[in-house]
Amino acid sequence: MRAVRIHELIGPSGLRVDDVPDLTASTGQVVIDVKAAGVNFPDILITHGTYQFKPSPPFSPGGEVAGVVRAIGSGVTSVAVGDRVAATTLYGGYAEQLAVPELAVVKLPDAVSFEIGAATLLTYATTHHALADRAALKSGETLLVLGAAGGVGIAAVELGKLTGARVIAAASTDDKLAFCREHGASEGINYTTEDLKERIKALTGGNGVDVVYDPVGGPLAETALRGTAWQGRYLVVGFASGDIPKIPLNLVLLKGCQIMGVFWGSFAMREPAKNRAHAAQLFAWIAEGKLRPAVDAVLPFTQAAEALQRLERREVKGKLVLVP
Numbered sequence: 001m002r003a004v005r006i007h008e009l010i011g012p013s014g015l016r017v018d019d020v021p022d023l024t025a026s027t028g029q030v031v032i033d034v035k036a037a038g039v040n041f042p043d044i045l046i047t048h049g050t051y052q053f054k055p056s057p058p059f060s061p062g063g064e065v066a067g068v069v070r071a072i073g074s075g076v077t078s079v080a081v082g083d084r085v086a087a088t089t090l091y092g093g094y095a096e097q098l099a100v101p102e103l104a105v106v107k108l109p110d111a112v113s114f115e116i117g118a119a120t121l122l123t124y125a126t127t128h129h130a131l132a133d134r135a136a137l138k139s140g141e142t143l144l145v146l147g148a149a150g151g152v153g154i155a156a157v158e159l160g161k162l163t164g165a166r167v168i169a170a171a172s173t174d175d176k177l178a179f180c181r182e183h184g185a186s187e188g189i190n191y192t193t194e195d196l197k198e199r200i201k202a203l204t205g206g207n208g209v210d211v212v213y214d215p216v217g218g219p220l221a222e223t224a225l226r227g228t229a230w231q232g233r234y235l236v237v238g239f240a241s242g243d244i245p246k247i248p249l250n251l252v253l254l255k256g257c258q259i260m261g262v263f264w265g266s267f268a269m270r271e272p273a274k275n276r277a278h279a280a281q282l283f284a285w286i287a288e289g290k291l292r293p294a295v296d297a298v299l300p301f302t303q304a305a306e307a308l309q310r311l312e313r314r315e316v317k318g319k320l321v322l323v324p
Contacts, residue, residue: 030079148169
Protein backbone atom coordinates (compact mmCIF):
# COMPACT_ATOMS: atom_id res chain seq x y z
CA MET A 1 0.00 0.00 0.00
CA ARG A 2 0.98 3.66 -0.27
CA ALA A 3 1.43 5.90 2.76
CA VAL A 4 2.31 9.58 3.12
CA ARG A 5 5.05 9.58 5.76
CA ILE A 6 7.16 12.18 7.53
CA HIS A 7 10.86 11.32 7.43
CA GLU A 8 12.28 14.40 9.17
CA LEU A 9 10.53 16.52 11.78
CA ILE A 10 10.86 19.66 9.68
CA GLY A 11 7.19 20.27 9.00
CA PRO A 12 5.11 19.41 5.92
CA SER A 13 8.12 19.60 3.59
CA GLY A 14 9.39 16.41 5.23
CA LEU A 15 6.49 14.36 3.80
CA ARG A 16 6.79 11.86 0.95
CA VAL A 17 4.73 9.00 -0.46
CA ASP A 18 6.18 5.55 0.32
CA ASP A 19 5.30 1.97 -0.55
CA VAL A 20 4.86 0.03 2.70
CA PRO A 21 3.54 -3.47 3.60
CA ASP A 22 -0.20 -4.09 3.84
CA LEU A 23 -1.68 -4.22 7.34
CA THR A 24 -3.20 -7.17 9.20
CA ALA A 25 -5.78 -7.06 11.98
CA SER A 26 -4.65 -8.06 15.46
CA THR A 27 -7.05 -9.04 18.23
CA GLY A 28 -9.65 -6.31 18.74
CA GLN A 29 -8.49 -4.34 15.70
CA VAL A 30 -10.19 -3.17 12.53
CA VAL A 31 -8.23 -2.60 9.30
CA ILE A 32 -9.80 0.03 7.05
CA ASP A 33 -9.27 0.64 3.35
CA VAL A 34 -9.00 4.41 3.57
CA LYS A 35 -11.10 6.33 1.05
CA ALA A 36 -10.55 9.79 2.56
CA ALA A 37 -8.49 11.35 5.36
CA GLY A 38 -9.25 14.61 7.16
CA VAL A 39 -6.56 17.29 7.55
CA ASN A 40 -6.35 18.93 10.97
CA PHE A 41 -4.12 21.39 12.82
CA PRO A 42 -2.49 18.69 15.00
CA ASP A 43 -1.21 17.11 11.76
CA ILE A 44 0.97 20.20 11.28
CA LEU A 45 2.30 20.04 14.82
CA ILE A 46 3.12 16.34 14.62
CA THR A 47 5.23 16.90 11.47
CA HIS A 48 7.28 19.44 13.45
CA GLY A 49 7.57 17.16 16.48
CA THR A 50 5.73 19.73 18.63
CA TYR A 51 2.49 17.81 19.27
CA GLN A 52 1.93 16.24 22.71
CA PHE A 53 2.28 12.80 21.10
CA LYS A 54 5.69 12.42 19.45
CA PRO A 55 6.06 9.27 17.32
CA SER A 56 9.47 8.59 15.81
CA PRO A 57 9.85 9.01 12.02
CA PRO A 58 9.00 7.61 9.61
CA PHE A 59 5.25 7.70 10.30
CA SER A 60 2.05 8.94 8.66
CA PRO A 61 0.21 11.96 10.09
CA GLY A 62 -3.57 11.97 10.02
CA GLY A 63 -6.05 11.59 12.87
CA GLU A 64 -9.33 10.80 11.09
CA VAL A 65 -10.37 8.67 8.13
CA ALA A 66 -13.39 7.24 6.38
CA GLY A 67 -13.41 4.06 4.34
CA VAL A 68 -14.43 0.43 4.12
CA VAL A 69 -13.59 -2.33 6.59
CA ARG A 70 -10.93 -4.54 5.01
CA ALA A 71 -10.37 -7.01 7.86
CA ILE A 72 -11.30 -7.53 11.51
CA GLY A 73 -9.39 -9.20 14.31
CA SER A 74 -10.77 -11.76 16.72
CA GLY A 75 -13.26 -10.36 19.20
CA VAL A 76 -14.54 -7.57 16.94
CA THR A 77 -18.34 -7.62 16.84
CA SER A 78 -19.63 -4.11 16.05
CA VAL A 79 -18.47 -3.97 12.41
CA ALA A 80 -17.93 -6.46 9.61
CA VAL A 81 -15.82 -6.65 6.47
CA GLY A 82 -17.33 -4.38 3.82
CA ASP A 83 -18.94 -1.92 6.25
CA ARG A 84 -18.64 1.81 5.55
CA VAL A 85 -16.99 3.40 8.59
CA ALA A 86 -15.21 6.43 9.98
CA ALA A 87 -12.46 6.27 12.59
CA THR A 88 -10.08 8.38 14.64
CA THR A 89 -6.48 7.74 15.62
CA LEU A 90 -3.50 9.63 17.02
CA TYR A 91 -1.70 9.38 13.68
CA GLY A 92 -1.46 7.07 10.66
CA GLY A 93 -4.44 8.28 8.63
CA TYR A 94 -2.55 9.50 5.55
CA ALA A 95 -2.28 5.97 4.17
CA GLU A 96 -4.30 3.59 2.02
CA GLN A 97 -4.87 1.35 5.05
CA LEU A 98 -5.25 2.04 8.75
CA ALA A 99 -5.49 -0.35 11.71
CA VAL A 100 -7.36 0.93 14.78
CA PRO A 101 -9.05 -0.50 17.89
CA GLU A 102 -12.70 -1.40 17.45
CA LEU A 103 -13.79 1.36 19.84
CA ALA A 104 -12.26 3.98 17.52
CA VAL A 105 -14.61 2.99 14.68
CA VAL A 106 -18.18 4.12 14.00
CA LYS A 107 -20.44 3.11 11.12
CA LEU A 108 -20.92 5.69 8.37
CA PRO A 109 -24.48 6.10 7.05
CA ASP A 110 -24.92 5.52 3.31
CA ALA A 111 -26.16 9.11 2.99
CA VAL A 112 -22.80 10.49 4.21
CA SER A 113 -19.92 10.54 1.68
CA PHE A 114 -16.43 9.34 2.59
CA GLU A 115 -15.13 12.90 2.15
CA ILE A 116 -17.68 14.28 4.63
CA GLY A 117 -17.11 11.30 6.92
CA ALA A 118 -13.41 12.10 7.03
CA ALA A 119 -14.10 15.78 7.74
CA THR A 120 -16.37 15.26 10.73
CA LEU A 121 -15.11 13.31 13.70
CA LEU A 122 -12.22 15.33 15.10
CA THR A 123 -13.79 18.74 14.62
CA TYR A 124 -17.46 18.01 15.32
CA ALA A 125 -16.85 15.39 18.02
CA THR A 126 -14.45 17.76 19.80
CA THR A 127 -17.02 20.52 19.58
CA HIS A 128 -20.00 18.37 20.61
CA HIS A 129 -18.04 17.27 23.68
CA ALA A 130 -17.09 20.88 24.39
CA LEU A 131 -20.55 22.42 24.06
CA ALA A 132 -22.69 19.58 25.42
CA ASP A 133 -20.50 17.87 28.04
CA ARG A 134 -18.27 20.68 29.25
CA ALA A 135 -20.21 23.93 28.83
CA ALA A 136 -23.75 22.47 28.89
CA LEU A 137 -24.75 25.12 26.34
CA LYS A 138 -28.49 25.82 26.44
CA SER A 139 -30.99 27.15 23.95
CA GLY A 140 -31.26 30.92 24.25
CA GLU A 141 -27.69 31.42 25.49
CA THR A 142 -25.06 33.38 23.57
CA LEU A 143 -21.99 31.61 22.20
CA LEU A 144 -18.86 33.44 20.99
CA VAL A 145 -16.67 31.40 18.63
CA LEU A 146 -13.08 32.52 18.00
CA GLY A 147 -11.39 31.35 14.79
CA ALA A 148 -14.92 30.66 13.62
CA ALA A 149 -14.15 29.86 9.98
CA GLY A 150 -11.70 27.06 10.78
CA GLY A 151 -12.49 23.36 11.13
CA VAL A 152 -13.53 23.30 14.79
CA GLY A 153 -14.76 26.89 14.60
CA ILE A 154 -17.37 26.23 11.93
CA ALA A 155 -18.38 23.07 13.79
CA ALA A 156 -19.03 25.23 16.87
CA VAL A 157 -21.07 27.67 14.80
CA GLU A 158 -23.26 24.86 13.42
CA LEU A 159 -23.64 22.93 16.68
CA GLY A 160 -24.31 26.11 18.62
CA LYS A 161 -27.05 27.03 16.15
CA LEU A 162 -28.49 23.50 16.32
CA THR A 163 -28.61 23.78 20.12
CA GLY A 164 -30.64 26.96 19.82
CA ALA A 165 -27.94 29.36 20.96
CA ARG A 166 -27.30 32.78 19.50
CA VAL A 167 -23.90 32.43 17.78
CA ILE A 168 -21.44 35.30 17.41
CA ALA A 169 -18.61 34.36 15.02
CA ALA A 170 -15.22 36.04 15.33
CA ALA A 171 -12.76 35.74 12.45
CA SER A 172 -9.99 37.65 10.68
CA THR A 173 -11.72 38.65 7.41
CA ASP A 174 -15.16 39.70 6.23
CA ASP A 175 -15.12 36.84 3.72
CA LYS A 176 -14.69 34.33 6.55
CA LEU A 177 -17.49 35.97 8.52
CA ALA A 178 -19.82 35.68 5.52
CA PHE A 179 -18.94 31.97 5.41
CA CYS A 180 -19.84 31.68 9.12
CA ARG A 181 -23.20 33.37 8.56
CA GLU A 182 -23.96 30.82 5.84
CA HIS A 183 -23.47 28.12 8.49
CA GLY A 184 -25.66 29.68 11.16
CA ALA A 185 -23.88 32.59 12.85
CA SER A 186 -26.22 35.41 13.85
CA GLU A 187 -23.52 38.09 14.06
CA GLY A 188 -19.85 38.46 13.20
CA ILE A 189 -16.84 40.29 14.58
CA ASN A 190 -13.80 40.98 12.38
CA TYR A 191 -11.07 41.10 15.02
CA THR A 192 -8.51 42.59 12.66
CA THR A 193 -10.60 45.72 12.03
CA GLU A 194 -12.91 45.87 15.06
CA ASP A 195 -12.35 46.07 18.81
CA LEU A 196 -13.34 42.61 20.08
CA LYS A 197 -14.17 43.81 23.61
CA GLU A 198 -16.34 46.70 22.44
CA ARG A 199 -18.17 44.62 19.82
CA ILE A 200 -18.98 41.90 22.37
CA LYS A 201 -20.34 44.59 24.69
CA ALA A 202 -22.41 46.17 21.90
CA LEU A 203 -23.83 42.87 20.67
CA THR A 204 -24.84 41.69 24.14
CA GLY A 205 -26.15 44.94 25.60
CA GLY A 206 -23.21 45.00 27.97
CA ASN A 207 -24.08 41.63 29.52
CA GLY A 208 -21.35 39.57 27.83
CA VAL A 209 -21.54 36.09 26.29
CA ASP A 210 -22.49 32.93 28.15
CA VAL A 211 -19.92 30.67 26.49
CA VAL A 212 -16.63 31.36 24.69
CA TYR A 213 -15.28 28.65 22.37
CA ASP A 214 -11.55 29.30 21.87
CA PRO A 215 -9.40 27.10 19.61
CA VAL A 216 -6.98 29.98 18.94
CA GLY A 217 -5.42 31.20 22.20
CA GLY A 218 -3.02 34.11 21.80
CA PRO A 219 -3.70 37.78 22.58
CA LEU A 220 -7.47 37.62 22.04
CA ALA A 221 -8.00 35.11 24.84
CA GLU A 222 -7.97 37.57 27.74
CA THR A 223 -10.19 39.99 25.83
CA ALA A 224 -12.71 37.23 25.15
CA LEU A 225 -12.66 36.17 28.79
CA ARG A 226 -13.36 39.77 29.82
CA GLY A 227 -16.35 39.59 27.47
CA THR A 228 -18.01 36.72 29.33
CA ALA A 229 -21.21 37.19 31.30
CA TRP A 230 -21.60 36.53 35.02
CA GLN A 231 -21.06 32.79 35.54
CA GLY A 232 -19.97 32.36 31.93
CA ARG A 233 -17.97 29.39 30.66
CA TYR A 234 -14.71 29.74 28.74
CA LEU A 235 -13.74 26.67 26.68
CA VAL A 236 -10.02 26.15 26.07
CA VAL A 237 -9.97 24.06 22.88
CA GLY A 238 -6.51 24.73 21.43
CA PHE A 239 -3.79 27.20 20.54
CA ALA A 240 -3.82 27.59 16.76
CA SER A 241 -2.13 30.98 17.16
CA GLY A 242 0.93 29.20 18.59
CA ASP A 243 0.73 31.32 21.75
CA ILE A 244 -0.53 29.88 25.05
CA PRO A 245 -2.02 32.86 26.91
CA LYS A 246 -1.46 33.69 30.58
CA ILE A 247 -4.82 34.56 32.12
CA PRO A 248 -5.20 36.87 35.17
CA LEU A 249 -7.20 34.68 37.56
CA ASN A 250 -8.80 37.69 39.23
CA LEU A 251 -11.06 37.87 36.17
CA VAL A 252 -12.42 34.42 36.99
CA LEU A 253 -13.15 35.55 40.55
CA LEU A 254 -14.82 38.82 39.52
CA LYS A 255 -17.07 37.21 36.92
CA GLY A 256 -17.82 34.02 38.84
CA CYS A 257 -16.96 32.28 35.58
CA GLN A 258 -15.36 28.95 34.73
CA ILE A 259 -12.40 28.15 32.49
CA MET A 260 -12.85 24.63 31.12
CA GLY A 261 -10.30 22.49 29.33
CA VAL A 262 -11.52 20.53 26.31
CA PHE A 263 -9.22 17.54 25.69
CA TRP A 264 -11.37 15.46 23.38
CA GLY A 265 -8.68 12.83 22.77
CA SER A 266 -8.47 12.00 26.46
CA PHE A 267 -12.27 11.98 26.75
CA ALA A 268 -12.51 9.56 23.81
CA MET A 269 -10.03 7.18 25.45
CA ARG A 270 -11.59 7.42 28.93
CA GLU A 271 -15.23 7.25 27.81
CA PRO A 272 -15.18 5.40 24.47
CA ALA A 273 -18.82 4.29 24.57
CA LYS A 274 -20.07 7.84 25.14
CA ASN A 275 -17.74 9.14 22.43
CA ARG A 276 -19.05 6.59 19.92
CA ALA A 277 -22.60 7.61 20.81
CA HIS A 278 -21.68 11.24 20.13
CA ALA A 279 -20.18 10.25 16.76
CA ALA A 280 -23.26 8.25 15.78
CA GLN A 281 -25.46 11.24 16.68
CA LEU A 282 -23.32 13.60 14.60
CA PHE A 283 -23.53 11.38 11.52
CA ALA A 284 -27.29 11.04 12.01
CA TRP A 285 -27.63 14.84 12.08
CA ILE A 286 -25.53 15.09 8.91
CA ALA A 287 -27.64 12.44 7.15
CA GLU A 288 -30.77 14.41 8.18
CA GLY A 289 -29.30 17.66 6.82
CA LYS A 290 -29.12 19.32 10.25
CA LEU A 291 -25.31 19.73 10.01
CA ARG A 292 -23.32 20.62 6.89
CA PRO A 293 -19.59 19.99 7.40
CA ALA A 294 -17.71 22.32 5.08
CA VAL A 295 -15.01 20.79 2.86
CA ASP A 296 -12.84 23.53 1.36
CA ALA A 297 -11.04 21.17 -1.05
CA VAL A 298 -10.37 17.49 -1.73
CA LEU A 299 -6.75 16.82 -2.70
CA PRO A 300 -4.78 13.66 -3.60
CA PHE A 301 -2.31 12.14 -1.13
CA THR A 302 0.52 13.46 -3.30
CA GLN A 303 -0.51 17.01 -2.28
CA ALA A 304 -0.49 16.33 1.47
CA ALA A 305 2.33 18.81 2.08
CA GLU A 306 0.47 21.50 0.16
CA ALA A 307 -2.68 20.81 2.19
CA LEU A 308 -0.85 21.23 5.49
CA GLN A 309 0.88 24.37 4.27
CA ARG A 310 -2.46 25.89 3.26
CA LEU A 311 -3.80 25.12 6.71
CA GLU A 312 -0.68 26.58 8.30
CA ARG A 313 -1.16 29.82 6.33
CA ARG A 314 -4.81 30.09 7.55
CA GLU A 315 -6.14 29.87 4.01
CA VAL A 316 -8.76 27.18 4.69
CA LYS A 317 -12.48 27.64 5.40
CA GLY A 318 -13.78 24.49 7.02
CA LYS A 319 -11.73 21.37 6.29
CA LEU A 320 -9.33 19.94 3.72
CA VAL A 321 -9.58 16.25 2.83
CA LEU A 322 -6.99 13.95 1.25
CA VAL A 323 -7.88 10.94 -0.93
CA PRO A 324 -5.62 8.09 -2.11
